[in-house]
Amino acid sequence: MSNTTTLNQQDSLVEYGARRVVIVITAILCALLEIVDTTIVNVALNDMKGNLGATLSEIGWVITAYAIGNVIIIPMTSWLSQQFGRRNYFAASVILFTVCSFFCGNATSLWELIVFRFLQGVGGGALLVTSQTIITEVFPMEKRGMAQAIYGLGVIVGPTLGPPLGGYLVETYSWPYIFFVNIPIGIAAAIMTLKFVRSPKYGQKKKASEVDWFGILFLMGAVGCLQFVLEKGQEEDWFSSHIIVICSIISAVMFYFFIWRESVAKNPIVNLRVLRDKNLAIGTILTFILGFGLYGSTFIIPLYLQNILGWTAYQAGLIMVPSAVVTAIMMPIIGMLMQKGVKQQLLISLGFILFFVYSMWGYKIITPDTGFEDFFWMLMLRGFALSMIFIPITTLALSTLTGKSIGEGASFTGMARQLGGSFGVALITTFMTRQTFGYRTDMVSNTVGSSGIFQQRYNGLVAMFTQKGMAINQAKQAAYEAIDGMINKQVAILSYMDVFLYIGMMFLICVPFVLMVKNKNKKVDLSAAMH
Incomplete structure (x- = not known):
């Protein structure tokens, strides 16, 4: 396709007036939905854990499943848009995200919630990528720098809005509402997408026999296992865990075959x-x-x-x-x-x-x-x-x-x-x-009997606790626990300082x-x- 034809196709998607405003609002809302949901769940994990009878390790899968679904679909979004049409693919992703939000909020078991969070992540990955392309193409070429700035607001602001919004919903209502809040926005976005968004004219879509199925398989295995290792590595003590070792090996092997496949495939994903x-x-x-x-x-x-x-x-x-x-x-x-x-x-x-x-x-x-x-x-x-x-x-x-x-x-x-x-x-x-x-x-x-500083602090605490009416044995135990608490807080602060540094x-x-x-x-x- 010539450059002139490409430019004509891009110009044909430019919108003006109220129609452009509606499309921009739709795209930004969809981008915010996806990014906010990446962080909004973090503050609700304790409530979910108690409500669903899960351990802290198990409830962490609510975050991991979403991230894996997200990272798998992002590289394939451009290809999927060409196969099914951008408007259709975008609307389908919004609907998938919204429906899964409803089922996440109504989940009665942990694994039910994890499955729908994964599918929600699959829908969400397309929202972020495709909404950027849509908002860019409705602006004329000379204003696209500003279009990027408008869209960038959602990408930068979204991760920040998640925790306070999630905290408010959990404290005021209950944890399912962090998912239910997506539903009215998702319904409105799906309707506006089908009514106002247009798709560019792509070339002839690939037949099933021409699709790079092996590339898709290798990509899903590589990035899915890598995301799992990153999400669960610390919790499983990294390579001392068999599951982390196995997933790391699978990811490395899949990445090798993915690179090989994409370098030789006629229509690489x-x-x-x-x-x-x-x-x-x-x-x-x-x-x-x-x-x-x-x-x-x-x-x-x-x-x-x-x-x-x-x-x-x-x-x-x-x-x-x-x-x-x-x-x-x-x-x-x-x-x-x-x-x-x-x-x-x-x-x-x-x-x-x-x-x-x-x-x-x-x-x-x-x-x-x-x-x-x-x-x-x-x-x-x-x-x-x-x-x-x-x-x-x-x-x-x-x-x-x-x-x-x-x-x-x-x-x-x-x-x-x-x-x-x-x-x-x-x-x-x-x-x-x-x-x-x-x-x-x-x-x-340094908390040994020969340390003068420790003995001074310890004796002072024992004296304070005995003055409050504790028996001497209780006072000594309480003094040790107080010093241990001070140590834990100090070492935590030093660790935070190192992270910033x-x-x-x-x-x-x-x-x-x-x-x-x-x-x-x-x-x-x-x-x-x-x-």
Whole structure:
């Protein structure tokens, strides 16, 4: 197909007036549904566990199943859109997501909930990828940079909205309502999709015999097992667990066969050759790091506020909202700066440096008594930094691609962001567990009878407890328990500090590599950006 024909097809999808507004609202709502559901469940796990009679390990599958369904479908979304038509595929995904939300809220057993969460993740993966393409194509070419900024709001703000919304629904109503809230939005989105969204004219869809079935099979096995390892690795003590070892081997073997299959298939499900472009390869790595920082910081701060400071899930989630507001305000401004010719490399580098400053700020202020006012400006800086990273990284990754390669390259950045978040949470959890053990071993070694500091603190606590009426034996036991509690809190704080330090260093190290990326002086078609 010629470039002229391609441009004519893209222009035929441009909408104006109220119709464009309706389509944009539909796409953003669908993107928010998918992203919010990634994090909203976290704050409801304890209630689910008690209601369904599950253990903490078992209830974790509610998160894992959704993530596996999500990560499996994302790379195949572009191909599925071509096979069934974008509007039909998008509407079907919205309906699947909505129906599964209803069944999740009405689940009466753990495994029933897990099955429907997996299917909900399959539907949700398409919402994020396809809604971006739809919102881009309804804008004319000269306004697509701003379209990306509008869409980017949902991608950045969504993970932040999940915890406070989930906390509010659980505290005010009950855990099924975190799923029921999707139903009216999903119904409205499905109706608006079928009525207003149009599909581009694709070429002739592949016959069943031409479909890359082996590529699909290998991809599902590779990314599904990898996601399972990342979600359950720490809980199962990594490679000391047979199931983790088996899944790791299956993932590695499947990835090997997937790469081989896609390099020889006539109609590959994923075109790996596009990764030969250096800017795309670097952009994919940077997107992975962005996902690491975005989801890692969204995970670590509420955890600290609840476990160390004793905040509720709703309070811990609510403190992240001002940061999201800053990002929402700044995204259109960053879009305008890029349209005026400011280089993506400079914006990304400045954003990475600011994220480093935010991380060092967190490293410095964390104490057992850190208050709301201490976190406020630090989180505002986080929101400002993220706004300078997201769109520039995506456009930089696609800046030297043309035509069909842009959409193919965008699938890699989407996958990288998703896996970056999964790697981030998995590595942070493992790192904190190991750091906590090491710090505790060092501190406990100082709680011996020969330690003057320990004896002074211990005797003081015994005296305090005896003055409150405890028998001497009870007072001594209570003193040991109090000191043990102090040690646990101190080692936890040291571990949180280390997480902030190393995330910050990771972002700072990337700055020189970003500045070395070449820039090609041409307009970038962002029609497939930010998948």
